[in-house]
Amino acid sequence: MVGMNAIKKKITRTQVEGLVILLVAIGYLWEAQNVPLLYQVPGVPGPTTFPWLLGIVFGLSGVWLLVSPHRLIARLRKEAADEDEDAPEAPAPSGAAFWDPITRDWHFYTIWAVILGYLVLMPSLGFPVATALLLAMFVSLLGEQRWWVVAGLALVATTVIYTGFALGLRVRLPLGVLEPLVK
Amino acid sequence: MFEHLINGFGVALQPFNLLIALVGCLIGTVIGVLPGLGPTATLAMLIPLIFSMPPATALILLTSVYYGSMYGGSTTSILVNIPGESASVITTIDGHKMAMQGRAGPALAIAAIGSFIAGTFAVVVLTFLGAPVAEYALHFGPAEFFALMVFGLATVASLTGTNVTKSVVTTCLGLMISTVGIDLVSGAPRYTFGNPFLQDGIDFVVVAIGMFAFTEVIITAREVREGTRAEVVKAAGIWVSWKEVVYSLPSIARGTFFGFLVGMLPGAGATLSTFIAYNLEKRICKNPELLGTGDIRGVANPESSNNAASGASLVPLLTLGLPGGGATAIMLGALMMLDITPGPLMFEKHAGMIWALIASMYVGNALLLILNWPLVNVFARIMTVPVKYLMPIVLVISTIGVWSLSYSEVDLILTAGAGMLGYYMRMHKYPVEPLILGLILGGRMEQAYRQALIISKGSNLVFLQHPISLVLLIGALLFLFLPTLLARSKQFYMARKTSVEAA
Amino acid sequence: MKRMGLLSLAVVAAVGLLAAGQWSAAGAWEPKGQLECIAPANPGGGWDAVCRSTSSALQKSGIVKETMYVTNMPGGSGAVAIANVITKRKGDTNLLVAASNALTFTMALNRTTHTYKDIIPIAQIGAEIGGFFVKSDSKYKNLADLINALKADPKSVTFCGGSAPGGQDHIKAALFAKAIGVEPTKIVYVPYQGGGEALTSLLGGHTEVGAIDISEAAGQFEAGKVRCLGLLSEKRSTKFKDIPTTYEQGVKVSYPIWRGVYMAPGTPTEAVKFWSEAIQKMVATPEWAAEREKMGWEPTYRFGDDFDKFVTAELATFKDLLKELGFLK
Known part of the structure; x- marks a missing residue:
């Protein structure tokens, strides 16, 4: 009932x-x-x-x-x-x-915080760094515990997405902190 | 005419043009699949390229991108419950349920088949009846437009749930968001709070990605964590069965018909046509209660209607030289750059080019159907990727979609806000679809309303005096209240029956 | 002394060379990467044509080497675009924005808080003539019919145009009304998003007289779907020589529409110089002549300070005009 x-x-x-x-x-x-x-x-x-x-x-x-x-x-x-x-x-x-109470749902709020952080920091931090961090955090929050899977996925996916969108589709993605490295 | 058409095919089937059409279809499919990236922006980006190729080839490239994006829009709707284009919002309702039931393959396949039938129908009408049909569309003035928008919104209000109030609330909210920015009629800034970033208004992509993509990611994350996520049923087959195709055919036919009717009106657009077609489908088809539970017709209908609509919007452009808004407006610009004065004389003055373009639309539709054969296979396999890897990537790609709109931080923050609101709405059964439609239609609806009243010198009766608008407004009322009334009378009837039986 | 002289000569020469080097470096400034032209309206209108034709002529004649993209940013008769350019694109060396008297109206009506002082006017690249267009089966056969109808009842004629009320298409009708002795504020004017949409409503019979530009109506005009009652000009158009003018028909109203481009504020001087010179070079090319011909524009040009002074003066004139017509308090 x-x-x-x-x-x-x-x-x-x-x-x-x-x-x-x-x-x-x-x-x-x-x-x-x-x-x-x-x-x-x-x-x-x-x-x-x-x-x-x-x-x-x-x-x-x-x-x-x-x-x-x-x-x-x-x-x-x-x-x-x-x-x-x-x-x-x-x-x-x-x-x-x-x-x-927030304590009971910490996981839910952490996910929101991670997403918000990503949206706020992405323009200044730069797309590659912010995205790699987001992917790593998100994948581990979703229960992936093997660190090498987390790191590998974050790096590979970021590289592939950046290449595809910035070079393939000409979307202007900010490089942020990586800017000096390119020059 | 046949001679022209055959000549057109001669051009369209030249190996180089065929290759360009294939490339265009692929680009279109990709931007159609990716949420947030739409055909309008991509076409604008491709415009400079047309200098580097023969005019006919250039037009073929543009139309095939345009067509491809409409085919691709359904993919993410089905696979991850996030529409790739606004015209595929409706497809999420049945499409994603099908995917969860292990029928992603058939859903994707029927979307391609429906799109092919609808797209081809639109081109056939364009070929043989183009000008008279487009002339008819001109009868739609501001009053009729306003009534059509009201009709569209009314069908939505009764779309998703049983609670009409909640639908009204979200529809209103969508319309209210659409009033943010500079007023298109008088130029006055509204609800911008002095923030220049809000002067351009809030793009519907920002809200749609927040409410569909972000919400979906959060909900999935939550379900994964709590272990309540429903297992994806193992796929029985990748391709759609004959039985399912035959079962969907009437829905495809109806979707095509209504999609074409609405899409042909300059500025009405594919999104509105899917909403109207799906709702009419719900009233017309057999076993309407199955729609919304993962019925294949719920994919076939909107997907054929949005393709019929996008094909139809080319009719006024090519026959009369009048743009239908969005992507067709870009195509009009392209025509002008190719030294073609858009107008009724295009068919006489540039017969070769225009007929090559029409022929290439037949070719493009066929190419896309063939192209989708292997693609369905690839895409359907995405359902087997664990969501813990898939969802974060979806999140990143959606963010890029928002970022690419105007490269503004404000858009990103607004998306987050829309995501939170969307999450609350999803959790508490406030339908998201009416909000999106309200947001998309709001600007044009208000504009049409005010134009109609200027013409009528302030008299609201104008909406009742024009026959088309009167019919549409009555239809809107019926859509809003008929279901409730019917349910009431049924209850009343049942109650009387039982009381009679008891006595 | 001699040695000193030589030394100083060497120094002078070195400084000179250095200066020359710098000067030539500055002179050779060229935009790198994607170039962009913002058309503050939907494709198919006059502003869109400015961007399309400019980018086409600049690229075809090889004056710019990079690709120039055209972005459409409709809304508020140019107010959306100018706000966007001033806030988001400050100092953008690769950006041109299309302009015309319509923008002056937007400023004169305070639709935007910005004026020409906040942007960098670059050049006028042509002029166009507006006119009154009607559907081919309209009951108005000539300007006299329209004048009689307006005199009998100003509210009996529905005008349409691509600009907001009080914008330039509306003003064309209002100026005309004033000239024939009809109260300008009584004119019925329906605003649309650009000349293309206005034309659609004209063809659909929802409105009666389109106060739009020749270039916007050309396709329909050539096909005989619309007629022109009169061009608001003293002289006939160089392309459409058969259309009578208002002056010929006894109404002394002219309304030439300039087309031009401006740049974002804060743009470095060398970039402004480059673009100003590029446009000057461009209007002399055969490629531009062809574009201009296609649009039906008249060859009237203004550059740099000259253009700047012209638009600033125009803004003041328009404010007076709008007050006089009763559109501005």
């Missing part, structure tokens, strides 16, 4: 989402005021009409998510009773990930 606990959790989450959506919509509409009004054809929609329309629909959907838990309870009860398809996937661990 997935039970009422899971259902309650799902409802509060839906309501939180509704609230966030509503706030985003309000922020979006607020910012529409800052759009400079340049010359406009009189009597027809200007640059803010469409954003206003979107903001309102978005906000209303947020409100709907916020105030419609009754319908949801009924539906979720039914789903729980019908053994909904996502029940065996155990939504609890994945669904609750954002509120779980």
